[in-house]
Amino acid sequence: xxxxxxxxxxxxxxxxxxxxxxxxxxxxxxxxxxxxxxxxxxxxxxxxxxxxxxxxxxxxxxxxxxxxxxxxxxxxxxxxxxxxxxxxxxxxxxxxxxxxxxxxxxxxxxxxxxxxxxxxxxxxxxxxxxxxxxxxxxxxxxxxxxxxxxxxxxxxxxxxxxxxxxxxxxxxxxxxxxxxxxxxxxxxxxxxxxxxxxxxxxxxxxxxxxxxxxxxxxxxxxxxxxxxxxxxxxxxxxxxxxxxxxxxxxxxxxxxx
Amino acid sequence: xxxxxxxxxxxxxxxxxxxxxxxxxxxxxxxxxxxxxxxxxxxxxxxxxxxxxxxxxxxxxxxxxxxxxxxxxxxxxxxxxxxxxxxxxxxxxxxxxxxxxxxxxxxxxxxxxxxxxxxxxxxxxxxxxxxxxxxxxxxxxxxxxxxxxxxxxxxxxxxxxxxxxxxxxxxxxxxxxxxxxxxxxxxxxxxxxxxxxxxxxxxxxxxxxxxxxxxxxxxxxxxxxxxxxxxxxxxxxxxxxxxxxxxxxxxxxxxxx
Numbered sequence: 001x002x003x004x005x006x007x008x009x010x011x012x013x014x015x016x017x018x019x020x021x022x023x024x025x026x027x028x029x030x031x032x033x034x035x036x037x038x039x040x041x042x043x044x045x046x047x048x049x050x051x052x053x054x055x056x057x058x059x060x061x062x063x064x065x066x067x068x069x070x071x072x073x074x075x076x077x078x079x080x081x082x083x084x085x086x087x088x089x090x091x092x093x094x095x096x097x098x099x100x101x102x103x104x105x106x107x108x109x110x111x112x113x114x115x116x117x118x119x120x121x122x123x124x125x126x127x128x129x130x131x132x133x134x135x136x137x138x139x140x141x142x143x144x145x146x147x148x149x150x151x152x153x154x155x156x157x158x159x160x161x162x163x164x165x166x167x168x169x170x171x172x173x174x175x176x177x178x179x180x181x182x183x184x185x186x187x188x189x190x191x192x193x194x195x196x197x198x199x200x201x202x203x204x205x206x207x208x209x210x211x212x213x214x215x216x217x218x219x220x221x222x223x224x225x226x227x228x229x230x231x232x233x234x235x236x237x238x239x240x241x242x243x244x245x246x247x248x249x250x251x252x253x254x255x256x257x
Numbered sequence: 258x259x260x261x262x263x264x265x266x267x268x269x270x271x272x273x274x275x276x277x278x279x280x281x282x283x284x285x286x287x288x289x290x291x292x293x294x295x296x297x298x299x300x301x302x303x304x305x306x307x308x309x310x311x312x313x314x315x316x317x318x319x320x321x322x323x324x325x326x327x328x329x330x331x332x333x334x335x336x337x338x339x340x341x342x343x344x345x346x347x348x349x350x351x352x353x354x355x356x357x358x359x360x361x362x363x364x365x366x367x368x369x370x371x372x373x374x375x376x377x378x379x380x381x382x383x384x385x386x387x388x389x390x391x392x393x394x395x396x397x398x399x400x401x402x403x404x405x406x407x408x409x410x411x412x413x414x415x416x417x418x419x420x421x422x423x424x425x426x427x428x429x430x431x432x433x434x435x436x437x438x439x440x441x442x443x444x445x446x447x448x449x450x451x452x453x454x455x456x457x458x459x460x461x462x463x464x465x466x467x468x469x470x471x472x473x474x475x476x477x478x479x480x481x482x483x484x485x486x487x488x489x490x491x492x493x494x495x496x497x498x499x500x501x502x503x504x505x506x507x508x509x510x511x512x513x514x
Contacts, residue, residue: 047309049336050369054304057455057463079306079370084464087451111499112307112378113336121369125447150513157511166445167501169508183509185500188423190382194344198314206314207341237504242368243442244424247494251426252440254414256407 007068008034008095008159011123013081015102015115017043018063018073022101025144026133029151030098031068033159037094038071039085041078046104047209048077048115050122060084078119086126096159097123100133101151103142107134107172107224107234108187108213117170121240124168129158131169136228147173150181150233163237170236172228179231186236187223188216264325265291265352265416268380270338272359272372274300275320275330279358282401283390286408287355288325290416294351295328296342298335303361304466305334305372307379317341335376343383353416354380357390358408360399364391364429364481364491365444365470374427378497381425386415388426393485404430407438407490420494427493429485436488443493444480445473 010030014023018040030036039060058076065071072089074081082097099119106114116132123130133151135142154171163169170186194211215225224234267287271280275297287293296317315333322328329346331338339354356376363371373389380387390408392399411428420426427443451468472482481491 044312047311048306049308049375050306051308052304052306052370052466054466055301057465059461059463080466083448083451083466088454088464109382109497112375112382112497113309118306118369125366125369153513157513161508161511164501164504167504170499181513183505185502185505186498188498191340194340197345204316206316207345208314209309209311209337209340235508236499237501237508238499239501239504240366240369240499241443241445242427242493242495242499244421244494244496245442247421247424247496248440248442251418251492251494254418256410256414256438 009090009092010034010036010096010098011085011090011094012036012038013040013078013099013119015041015045015048015078017041017045018071020103021140021142022103022144025148026098026101026151029148030155032152033155034095035068037085037090039074039081039089041081042073042075045077045115047113048118049113050079050118051077053077053080058084078115079122082119082122094128096155097128097130098133098155101144101147102134103140104138105134105136105172105228106132106170107228108189111170111186111238120168124166124240129163131155131158131171133171135173135175137175146176146178166240167237170238172224172234174228174231177231178233181235182227182232183235184222184224184227187225189214189225266347266349267291267293267353267355268342268347268351269293269295270297270335270356270376272298272302272305272335274298274302275328277360278397278399279360279401282405283355283358283408286405287412289409290412291352292325294342294347296331296338296346298338299330299332302334302372304370305375306370307336307375308334310334310337315341335372336379339376339379351385353412354385354387355390355412358401358404359391360397361395362391362393362429362485363389363427364485365446368427368443368495377425381423381497386420388412388415388428390428392430392432394432403433403435407435423497424494427495429481429491431485431488434488435490438492439484439489440492441479441481441484444482446471446482
Protein backbone atom coordinates (compact mmCIF):
# COMPACT_ATOMS: atom_id res chain seq x y z
CA UNK A 1 0.00 0.00 0.00
CA UNK A 2 1.27 3.41 -0.94
CA UNK A 3 -0.09 5.40 1.96
CA UNK A 4 1.70 8.06 3.93
CA UNK A 5 3.02 6.89 7.26
CA UNK A 6 2.58 10.16 9.11
CA UNK A 7 -1.18 10.55 9.01
CA UNK A 8 -3.74 8.39 10.75
CA UNK A 9 -4.91 5.48 8.61
CA UNK A 10 -8.66 5.04 8.53
CA UNK A 11 -10.42 1.94 7.24
CA UNK A 12 -13.96 2.54 6.00
CA UNK A 13 -16.70 0.08 5.11
CA UNK A 14 -20.50 -0.03 5.14
CA UNK A 15 -23.42 -2.34 4.45
CA UNK A 16 -25.30 -0.27 1.89
CA UNK A 17 -22.61 -0.90 -0.73
CA UNK A 18 -19.67 1.12 -1.97
CA UNK A 19 -21.81 3.38 -4.18
CA UNK A 20 -24.17 4.48 -1.41
CA UNK A 21 -24.42 8.17 -0.58
CA UNK A 22 -23.61 7.62 3.08
CA UNK A 23 -20.17 6.06 2.57
CA UNK A 24 -19.32 8.89 0.19
CA UNK A 25 -20.06 11.51 2.85
CA UNK A 26 -18.13 9.54 5.46
CA UNK A 27 -15.13 9.19 3.14
CA UNK A 28 -15.09 12.94 2.45
CA UNK A 29 -14.99 13.68 6.16
CA UNK A 30 -12.41 11.04 7.06
CA UNK A 31 -10.03 12.36 4.40
CA UNK A 32 -9.80 15.52 6.53
CA UNK A 33 -8.46 13.33 9.33
CA UNK A 34 -6.07 10.94 7.62
CA UNK A 35 -5.35 8.56 4.80
CA UNK A 36 -8.31 6.42 3.91
CA UNK A 37 -8.74 2.88 2.66
CA UNK A 38 -12.28 1.95 1.69
CA UNK A 39 -13.12 -1.74 1.44
CA UNK A 40 -16.86 -2.00 0.98
CA UNK A 41 -19.40 -4.45 -0.45
CA UNK A 42 -20.03 -4.15 -4.17
CA UNK A 43 -23.78 -3.87 -3.49
CA UNK A 44 -26.16 -3.56 -0.55
CA UNK A 45 -25.71 -6.01 2.33
CA UNK A 46 -28.27 -4.72 4.81
CA UNK A 47 -29.19 -6.88 7.79
CA UNK A 48 -26.05 -8.97 7.45
CA UNK A 49 -25.05 -8.64 11.08
CA UNK A 50 -21.64 -10.27 11.64
CA UNK A 51 -22.29 -12.76 8.82
CA UNK A 52 -19.27 -14.37 7.18
CA UNK A 53 -19.01 -15.78 3.69
CA UNK A 54 -18.19 -19.40 4.43
CA UNK A 55 -19.60 -21.51 1.61
CA UNK A 56 -17.93 -19.75 -1.31
CA UNK A 57 -14.83 -17.61 -1.84
CA UNK A 58 -14.75 -13.83 -2.04
CA UNK A 59 -12.88 -11.36 -4.22
CA UNK A 60 -11.95 -7.69 -4.11
CA UNK A 61 -10.74 -5.19 -6.66
CA UNK A 62 -9.27 -1.70 -6.58
CA UNK A 63 -11.64 0.81 -8.12
CA UNK A 64 -9.93 4.10 -7.29
CA UNK A 65 -6.58 5.37 -6.09
CA UNK A 66 -5.95 9.07 -5.50
CA UNK A 67 -3.95 11.15 -3.05
CA UNK A 68 -4.53 9.63 0.38
CA UNK A 69 -7.43 7.44 -0.74
CA UNK A 70 -7.67 3.92 -2.09
CA UNK A 71 -11.05 2.27 -2.65
CA UNK A 72 -11.76 -1.43 -3.09
CA UNK A 73 -15.07 -3.14 -3.75
CA UNK A 74 -15.56 -6.60 -2.30
CA UNK A 75 -17.97 -9.43 -2.98
CA UNK A 76 -18.38 -10.26 0.71
CA UNK A 77 -20.28 -9.01 3.74
CA UNK A 78 -19.25 -5.96 5.79
CA UNK A 79 -17.48 -8.25 8.27
CA UNK A 80 -15.70 -10.00 5.37
CA UNK A 81 -14.57 -6.55 4.16
CA UNK A 82 -12.88 -5.75 7.47
CA UNK A 83 -11.30 -9.21 7.65
CA UNK A 84 -10.03 -8.98 4.07
CA UNK A 85 -8.69 -5.48 4.66
CA UNK A 86 -6.85 -6.52 7.82
CA UNK A 87 -5.45 -9.74 6.37
CA UNK A 88 -4.79 -8.92 2.72
CA UNK A 89 -4.88 -5.17 2.06
CA UNK A 90 -3.50 -2.86 4.73
CA UNK A 91 0.24 -2.88 5.40
CA UNK A 92 -0.10 -1.26 8.81
CA UNK A 93 -2.74 -1.39 11.50
CA UNK A 94 -5.43 1.24 10.91
CA UNK A 95 -5.84 3.86 13.62
CA UNK A 96 -9.59 3.79 13.22
CA UNK A 97 -12.27 1.64 11.61
CA UNK A 98 -15.47 3.44 10.67
CA UNK A 99 -18.59 2.04 9.03
CA UNK A 100 -21.52 3.80 7.45
CA UNK A 101 -23.03 6.23 7.20
CA UNK A 102 -25.80 3.67 7.32
CA UNK A 103 -29.05 4.63 5.65
CA UNK A 104 -31.30 3.66 8.57
CA UNK A 105 -30.93 3.68 12.34
CA UNK A 106 -28.97 1.00 14.15
CA UNK A 107 -30.31 1.98 17.54
CA UNK A 108 -31.83 -0.43 20.06
CA UNK A 109 -31.97 -4.12 19.07
CA UNK A 110 -31.04 -3.21 15.48
CA UNK A 111 -27.43 -3.29 16.60
CA UNK A 112 -27.47 -7.11 16.49
CA UNK A 113 -28.82 -7.28 12.92
CA UNK A 114 -26.73 -4.47 11.49
CA UNK A 115 -24.03 -5.18 8.93
CA UNK A 116 -22.61 -1.75 9.72
CA UNK A 117 -22.21 -2.64 13.37
CA UNK A 118 -21.00 -6.13 12.39
CA UNK A 119 -18.05 -4.46 10.67
CA UNK A 120 -17.52 -2.23 13.70
CA UNK A 121 -17.46 -5.20 16.08
CA UNK A 122 -14.91 -6.79 13.75
CA UNK A 123 -12.69 -3.71 13.89
CA UNK A 124 -13.04 -3.72 17.66
CA UNK A 125 -12.06 -7.38 17.84
CA UNK A 126 -8.90 -6.42 15.96
CA UNK A 127 -8.03 -4.00 18.74
CA UNK A 128 -8.77 -0.88 16.68
CA UNK A 129 -11.01 1.99 17.86
CA UNK A 130 -14.14 1.48 15.76
CA UNK A 131 -17.25 3.54 15.13
CA UNK A 132 -20.50 2.84 13.32
CA UNK A 133 -22.33 5.90 11.97
CA UNK A 134 -26.00 5.66 11.00
CA UNK A 135 -28.84 8.07 10.32
CA UNK A 136 -32.48 7.46 11.12
CA UNK A 137 -33.53 7.63 7.46
CA UNK A 138 -33.67 4.62 5.13
CA UNK A 139 -33.88 6.75 2.00
CA UNK A 140 -31.12 6.29 -0.57
CA UNK A 141 -31.09 10.11 -0.76
CA UNK A 142 -30.98 10.68 3.00
CA UNK A 143 -29.85 14.20 3.94
CA UNK A 144 -26.57 14.01 5.84
CA UNK A 145 -25.98 17.79 6.01
CA UNK A 146 -26.76 18.19 9.71
CA UNK A 147 -24.83 15.04 10.68
CA UNK A 148 -21.79 15.67 8.51
CA UNK A 149 -19.97 18.19 10.75
CA UNK A 150 -20.10 15.76 13.69
CA UNK A 151 -18.33 12.93 11.88
CA UNK A 152 -14.86 14.45 11.95
CA UNK A 153 -15.20 15.58 15.58
CA UNK A 154 -16.38 12.20 16.85
CA UNK A 155 -13.72 10.32 14.86
CA UNK A 156 -10.91 12.68 15.86
CA UNK A 157 -11.87 12.56 19.53
CA UNK A 158 -12.11 8.77 19.43
CA UNK A 159 -8.57 8.52 18.04
CA UNK A 160 -7.28 11.01 20.59
CA UNK A 161 -9.09 9.58 23.60
CA UNK A 162 -8.95 5.93 22.63
CA UNK A 163 -11.52 3.35 23.64
CA UNK A 164 -11.33 0.65 26.28
CA UNK A 165 -10.42 -2.80 24.92
CA UNK A 166 -13.43 -4.58 23.42
CA UNK A 167 -15.50 -1.38 23.35
CA UNK A 168 -16.64 0.37 20.16
CA UNK A 169 -19.19 3.10 19.39
CA UNK A 170 -22.66 2.88 17.86
CA UNK A 171 -23.48 6.42 16.71
CA UNK A 172 -26.94 7.25 15.37
CA UNK A 173 -28.20 10.59 14.12
CA UNK A 174 -31.75 11.92 13.95
CA UNK A 175 -33.25 13.34 10.80
CA UNK A 176 -33.03 17.10 10.53
CA UNK A 177 -31.47 19.58 12.92
CA UNK A 178 -29.32 18.15 15.69
CA UNK A 179 -29.60 19.46 19.25
CA UNK A 180 -26.40 17.84 20.50
CA UNK A 181 -24.99 14.48 21.54
CA UNK A 182 -26.11 12.06 24.26
CA UNK A 183 -24.04 9.10 25.44
CA UNK A 184 -26.70 6.54 26.24
CA UNK A 185 -27.54 2.86 26.49
CA UNK A 186 -29.19 0.44 24.04
CA UNK A 187 -32.97 0.77 24.35
CA UNK A 188 -34.97 -2.37 25.11
CA UNK A 189 -37.53 -3.31 22.50
CA UNK A 190 -38.28 -5.67 19.66
CA UNK A 191 -39.78 -5.91 16.20
CA UNK A 192 -43.36 -7.11 15.74
CA UNK A 193 -45.61 -8.04 12.80
CA UNK A 194 -42.46 -8.87 10.93
CA UNK A 195 -43.68 -10.39 7.69
CA UNK A 196 -45.80 -9.32 4.75
CA UNK A 197 -47.34 -12.38 3.13
CA UNK A 198 -47.69 -12.55 -0.65
CA UNK A 199 -48.85 -15.29 -3.00
CA UNK A 200 -47.03 -16.20 -6.20
CA UNK A 201 -48.83 -16.99 -9.49
CA UNK A 202 -48.72 -20.69 -8.56
CA UNK A 203 -50.66 -20.10 -5.34
CA UNK A 204 -47.68 -20.54 -3.03
CA UNK A 205 -47.04 -18.17 -0.13
CA UNK A 206 -43.86 -16.20 0.35
CA UNK A 207 -42.89 -13.72 3.03
CA UNK A 208 -41.13 -10.36 3.02
CA UNK A 209 -39.40 -9.15 6.14
CA UNK A 210 -40.93 -5.92 7.39
CA UNK A 211 -42.39 -4.95 10.77
CA UNK A 212 -42.65 -2.32 13.46
CA UNK A 213 -40.24 -1.53 16.27
CA UNK A 214 -41.89 -1.74 19.67
CA UNK A 215 -40.08 0.37 22.29
CA UNK A 216 -40.31 -1.45 25.62
CA UNK A 217 -39.25 1.55 27.67
CA UNK A 218 -40.67 4.65 25.98
CA UNK A 219 -40.45 6.64 29.23
CA UNK A 220 -36.73 6.06 29.82
CA UNK A 221 -34.55 9.11 29.19
CA UNK A 222 -31.17 7.42 28.97
CA UNK A 223 -31.63 5.30 25.84
CA UNK A 224 -30.60 5.69 22.21
CA UNK A 225 -34.23 5.71 21.09
CA UNK A 226 -35.00 8.55 23.48
CA UNK A 227 -32.00 10.58 22.34
CA UNK A 228 -32.90 10.16 18.66
CA UNK A 229 -36.53 11.02 19.27
CA UNK A 230 -35.46 14.19 21.08
CA UNK A 231 -33.25 15.29 18.16
CA UNK A 232 -29.90 14.27 19.64
CA UNK A 233 -27.16 12.11 18.20
CA UNK A 234 -26.96 8.94 20.31
CA UNK A 235 -23.63 7.31 21.14
CA UNK A 236 -23.88 3.85 22.69
CA UNK A 237 -20.59 2.34 23.86
CA UNK A 238 -20.94 -1.20 22.59
CA UNK A 239 -19.00 -4.33 23.45
CA UNK A 240 -18.05 -7.64 21.91
CA UNK A 241 -18.09 -9.58 25.17
CA UNK A 242 -21.70 -10.79 25.35
CA UNK A 243 -21.28 -12.49 28.73
CA UNK A 244 -24.10 -11.73 31.17
CA UNK A 245 -21.73 -11.64 34.15
CA UNK A 246 -24.52 -10.92 36.61
CA UNK A 247 -26.14 -14.27 35.72
CA UNK A 248 -23.11 -16.53 36.18
CA UNK A 249 -23.47 -17.12 39.90
CA UNK A 250 -27.15 -18.04 39.87
CA UNK A 251 -26.81 -20.41 36.92
CA UNK A 252 -23.73 -21.99 38.49
CA UNK A 253 -26.07 -22.87 41.37
CA UNK A 254 -28.40 -24.91 39.14
CA UNK A 255 -28.47 -28.66 39.79
CA UNK A 256 -27.31 -29.71 36.34
CA UNK A 257 -25.37 -32.93 36.81
CA UNK B 258 -51.07 -25.82 14.79
CA UNK B 259 -52.28 -29.12 16.17
CA UNK B 260 -50.07 -29.37 19.22
CA UNK B 261 -51.09 -30.44 22.69
CA UNK B 262 -51.62 -27.58 25.10
CA UNK B 263 -50.49 -29.35 28.24
CA UNK B 264 -46.84 -30.01 27.42
CA UNK B 265 -44.07 -27.46 27.04
CA UNK B 266 -43.71 -26.23 23.47
CA UNK B 267 -40.14 -26.19 22.21
CA UNK B 268 -39.03 -24.38 19.06
CA UNK B 269 -35.89 -25.80 17.46
CA UNK B 270 -33.67 -24.41 14.74
CA UNK B 271 -30.02 -24.58 13.71
CA UNK B 272 -27.56 -23.22 11.17
CA UNK B 273 -26.25 -26.47 9.70
CA UNK B 274 -29.57 -27.11 7.96
CA UNK B 275 -32.58 -29.26 8.79
CA UNK B 276 -30.91 -32.50 7.65
CA UNK B 277 -27.83 -32.13 9.86
CA UNK B 278 -27.08 -34.83 12.40
CA UNK B 279 -26.98 -32.35 15.30
CA UNK B 280 -30.53 -31.07 14.95
CA UNK B 281 -31.75 -34.65 14.75
CA UNK B 282 -30.15 -35.51 18.08
CA UNK B 283 -31.48 -32.33 19.65
CA UNK B 284 -35.00 -33.02 18.37
CA UNK B 285 -34.93 -36.55 19.80
CA UNK B 286 -34.01 -35.21 23.23
CA UNK B 287 -36.45 -32.30 23.23
CA UNK B 288 -39.35 -34.65 22.39
CA UNK B 289 -38.77 -36.17 25.85
CA UNK B 290 -39.50 -32.74 27.30
CA UNK B 291 -42.42 -31.45 25.27
CA UNK B 292 -44.03 -30.89 21.91
CA UNK B 293 -41.58 -29.78 19.29
CA UNK B 294 -41.76 -27.48 16.30
CA UNK B 295 -38.67 -27.48 14.10
CA UNK B 296 -38.21 -24.54 11.71
CA UNK B 297 -34.75 -24.85 10.24
CA UNK B 298 -32.87 -23.73 7.13
CA UNK B 299 -33.20 -26.00 4.11
CA UNK B 300 -29.40 -26.16 3.85
CA UNK B 301 -26.32 -25.05 5.76
CA UNK B 302 -26.20 -21.40 6.91
CA UNK B 303 -22.99 -21.39 8.93
CA UNK B 304 -21.49 -18.07 9.97
CA UNK B 305 -24.77 -16.24 9.40
CA UNK B 306 -24.77 -14.51 12.77
CA UNK B 307 -28.03 -12.57 13.23
CA UNK B 308 -28.32 -12.04 9.47
CA UNK B 309 -31.77 -11.31 8.07
CA UNK B 310 -33.04 -11.94 4.57
CA UNK B 311 -33.92 -8.43 3.47
CA UNK B 312 -33.44 -8.26 -0.29
CA UNK B 313 -35.69 -11.14 -1.29
CA UNK B 314 -38.64 -12.99 0.24
CA UNK B 315 -38.48 -16.29 2.09
CA UNK B 316 -40.65 -19.39 2.13
CA UNK B 317 -41.23 -22.36 4.40
CA UNK B 318 -42.86 -25.75 3.97
CA UNK B 319 -43.99 -28.54 6.26
CA UNK B 320 -41.91 -31.65 5.73
CA UNK B 321 -43.09 -33.87 8.59
CA UNK B 322 -45.90 -34.05 11.11
CA UNK B 323 -46.07 -36.82 13.69
CA UNK B 324 -47.21 -37.16 17.30
CA UNK B 325 -45.90 -34.07 19.11
CA UNK B 326 -43.55 -33.05 16.30
CA UNK B 327 -43.94 -30.79 13.28
CA UNK B 328 -40.96 -29.95 11.08
CA UNK B 329 -40.67 -27.10 8.59
CA UNK B 330 -37.80 -26.27 6.28
CA UNK B 331 -37.20 -22.60 5.50
CA UNK B 332 -35.28 -20.75 2.81
CA UNK B 333 -33.99 -18.12 5.27
CA UNK B 334 -31.28 -17.72 7.86
CA UNK B 335 -31.50 -19.14 11.41
CA UNK B 336 -32.76 -15.75 12.66
CA UNK B 337 -35.34 -15.67 9.86
CA UNK B 338 -36.48 -19.13 10.99
CA UNK B 339 -37.19 -17.94 14.53
CA UNK B 340 -38.93 -14.80 13.27
CA UNK B 341 -41.07 -16.80 10.83
CA UNK B 342 -41.94 -19.34 13.49
CA UNK B 343 -42.96 -16.66 15.97
CA UNK B 344 -44.93 -14.58 13.46
CA UNK B 345 -46.45 -17.17 11.13
CA UNK B 346 -46.25 -20.69 12.54
CA UNK B 347 -46.73 -21.14 16.30
CA UNK B 348 -50.14 -20.47 17.80
CA UNK B 349 -48.80 -20.06 21.33
CA UNK B 350 -45.57 -18.73 22.73
CA UNK B 351 -42.93 -21.47 22.95
CA UNK B 352 -41.64 -22.28 26.43
CA UNK B 353 -38.14 -22.73 25.08
CA UNK B 354 -36.13 -21.96 21.95
CA UNK B 355 -33.16 -24.24 21.32
CA UNK B 356 -30.69 -24.13 18.44
CA UNK B 357 -28.12 -26.68 17.34
CA UNK B 358 -26.56 -28.97 18.02
CA UNK B 359 -24.05 -26.96 16.04
CA UNK B 360 -21.28 -28.90 14.34
CA UNK B 361 -18.45 -26.71 15.63
CA UNK B 362 -17.81 -24.70 18.77
CA UNK B 363 -19.44 -21.33 19.32
CA UNK B 364 -17.21 -20.46 22.24
CA UNK B 365 -15.28 -17.19 22.61
CA UNK B 366 -15.69 -14.63 19.81
CA UNK B 367 -17.43 -17.23 17.63
CA UNK B 368 -20.63 -16.29 19.42
CA UNK B 369 -20.91 -13.13 17.31
CA UNK B 370 -20.56 -14.97 13.98
CA UNK B 371 -22.72 -17.94 14.85
CA UNK B 372 -26.03 -18.49 13.12
CA UNK B 373 -26.93 -20.87 15.94
CA UNK B 374 -26.44 -18.15 18.51
CA UNK B 375 -28.12 -15.64 16.20
CA UNK B 376 -31.28 -17.74 16.46
CA UNK B 377 -30.84 -17.96 20.23
CA UNK B 378 -30.50 -14.18 20.59
CA UNK B 379 -33.69 -13.90 18.53
CA UNK B 380 -35.55 -16.27 20.86
CA UNK B 381 -34.23 -14.27 23.80
CA UNK B 382 -35.41 -11.02 22.25
CA UNK B 383 -38.87 -12.58 22.06
CA UNK B 384 -38.81 -13.09 25.83
CA UNK B 385 -38.38 -16.87 25.63
CA UNK B 386 -35.70 -18.85 27.51
CA UNK B 387 -33.28 -19.77 24.74
CA UNK B 388 -30.28 -22.06 24.50
CA UNK B 389 -27.67 -22.69 21.83
CA UNK B 390 -26.03 -26.12 21.88
CA UNK B 391 -22.74 -26.70 20.02
CA UNK B 392 -20.01 -29.31 20.01
CA UNK B 393 -16.34 -28.64 19.39
CA UNK B 394 -16.27 -30.81 16.25
CA UNK B 395 -16.99 -29.52 12.75
CA UNK B 396 -17.42 -33.00 11.28
CA UNK B 397 -20.78 -33.75 9.69
CA UNK B 398 -20.57 -37.07 11.56
CA UNK B 399 -19.66 -35.54 14.92
CA UNK B 400 -20.21 -37.95 17.83
CA UNK B 401 -22.90 -36.52 20.12
CA UNK B 402 -23.13 -39.59 22.41
CA UNK B 403 -21.40 -38.02 25.40
CA UNK B 404 -23.23 -34.70 25.04
CA UNK B 405 -26.69 -36.14 24.40
CA UNK B 406 -27.66 -36.98 28.01
CA UNK B 407 -26.97 -33.37 29.07
CA UNK B 408 -29.37 -31.80 26.57
CA UNK B 409 -32.57 -32.78 28.33
CA UNK B 410 -31.21 -31.85 31.76
CA UNK B 411 -30.01 -28.42 30.70
CA UNK B 412 -33.22 -27.68 28.79
CA UNK B 413 -35.50 -28.92 31.58
CA UNK B 414 -33.63 -26.94 34.23
CA UNK B 415 -33.72 -23.82 32.09
CA UNK B 416 -37.50 -24.08 31.73
CA UNK B 417 -37.89 -24.75 35.47
CA UNK B 418 -35.48 -22.06 36.66
CA UNK B 419 -36.14 -19.48 33.98
CA UNK B 420 -33.60 -16.96 32.77
CA UNK B 421 -33.33 -13.27 33.52
CA UNK B 422 -34.80 -11.00 30.83
CA UNK B 423 -32.44 -10.52 27.88
CA UNK B 424 -30.22 -13.43 28.99
CA UNK B 425 -29.81 -16.68 27.04
CA UNK B 426 -27.35 -19.58 27.21
CA UNK B 427 -24.42 -20.46 24.96
CA UNK B 428 -23.66 -24.14 25.69
CA UNK B 429 -20.60 -25.80 24.14
CA UNK B 430 -19.46 -29.39 24.58
CA UNK B 431 -15.98 -30.85 24.22
CA UNK B 432 -15.25 -33.84 22.03
CA UNK B 433 -15.23 -37.15 23.86
CA UNK B 434 -15.92 -37.85 27.52
CA UNK B 435 -17.39 -35.02 29.56
CA UNK B 436 -16.11 -34.25 33.05
CA UNK B 437 -18.98 -31.99 34.03
CA UNK B 438 -20.33 -28.49 33.46
CA UNK B 439 -18.74 -25.10 34.08
CA UNK B 440 -20.65 -21.81 34.02
CA UNK B 441 -18.06 -19.43 32.61
CA UNK B 442 -17.48 -16.24 30.63
CA UNK B 443 -16.72 -15.62 26.96
CA UNK B 444 -12.98 -16.02 26.41
CA UNK B 445 -11.10 -13.12 24.84
CA UNK B 446 -9.38 -13.90 21.56
CA UNK B 447 -9.58 -13.47 17.82
CA UNK B 448 -9.06 -15.22 14.52
CA UNK B 449 -5.82 -14.73 12.56
CA UNK B 450 -4.49 -15.70 9.12
CA UNK B 451 -8.07 -15.74 8.00
CA UNK B 452 -7.84 -16.26 4.25
CA UNK B 453 -6.49 -18.87 1.90
CA UNK B 454 -5.65 -17.27 -1.45
CA UNK B 455 -6.33 -19.17 -4.67
CA UNK B 456 -6.04 -18.19 -8.33
CA UNK B 457 -8.69 -18.97 -10.90
CA UNK B 458 -7.88 -20.18 -14.46
CA UNK B 459 -8.04 -16.56 -15.63
CA UNK B 460 -5.28 -15.51 -13.24
CA UNK B 461 -7.56 -13.68 -10.82
CA UNK B 462 -7.23 -14.09 -7.07
CA UNK B 463 -10.01 -15.26 -4.80
CA UNK B 464 -10.07 -15.84 -1.07
CA UNK B 465 -11.51 -18.56 1.16
CA UNK B 466 -12.28 -17.79 4.78
CA UNK B 467 -10.24 -20.00 7.10
CA UNK B 468 -7.87 -19.12 9.97
CA UNK B 469 -6.74 -19.94 13.46
CA UNK B 470 -8.25 -18.92 16.77
CA UNK B 471 -5.79 -17.07 18.97
CA UNK B 472 -6.70 -17.31 22.67
CA UNK B 473 -5.75 -14.02 24.34
CA UNK B 474 -6.00 -15.38 27.86
CA UNK B 475 -4.85 -19.00 27.78
CA UNK B 476 -4.06 -18.96 31.52
CA UNK B 477 -7.54 -17.87 32.64
CA UNK B 478 -9.56 -20.62 34.33
CA UNK B 479 -13.00 -19.04 34.11
CA UNK B 480 -13.53 -18.96 30.34
CA UNK B 481 -15.43 -21.12 27.89
CA UNK B 482 -12.22 -22.01 26.06
CA UNK B 483 -10.64 -23.21 29.29
CA UNK B 484 -13.68 -25.30 30.22
CA UNK B 485 -13.80 -26.97 26.79
CA UNK B 486 -10.07 -27.64 26.79
CA UNK B 487 -10.39 -29.28 30.21
CA UNK B 488 -13.18 -31.60 29.01
CA UNK B 489 -16.11 -29.70 30.54
CA UNK B 490 -19.29 -28.42 28.95
CA UNK B 491 -19.18 -24.62 29.03
CA UNK B 492 -22.28 -22.55 29.70
CA UNK B 493 -21.93 -18.81 29.07
CA UNK B 494 -24.91 -16.67 30.07
CA UNK B 495 -25.16 -14.38 27.07
CA UNK B 496 -27.05 -11.15 26.61
CA UNK B 497 -28.63 -9.09 23.86
CA UNK B 498 -27.86 -5.72 25.45
CA UNK B 499 -24.43 -4.89 24.02
CA UNK B 500 -24.09 -1.61 25.95
CA UNK B 501 -20.69 -1.18 27.59
CA UNK B 502 -22.21 0.50 30.66
CA UNK B 503 -18.83 0.98 32.30
CA UNK B 504 -17.76 3.21 29.38
CA UNK B 505 -20.73 5.59 29.34
CA UNK B 506 -19.45 8.03 31.96
CA UNK B 507 -15.99 8.53 30.48
CA UNK B 508 -17.26 8.98 26.93
CA UNK B 509 -19.93 11.38 28.15
CA UNK B 510 -17.00 13.46 29.40
CA UNK B 511 -15.49 13.86 25.94
CA UNK B 512 -15.54 17.34 24.46
CA UNK B 513 -17.62 16.51 21.42
CA UNK B 514 -19.62 19.62 20.60
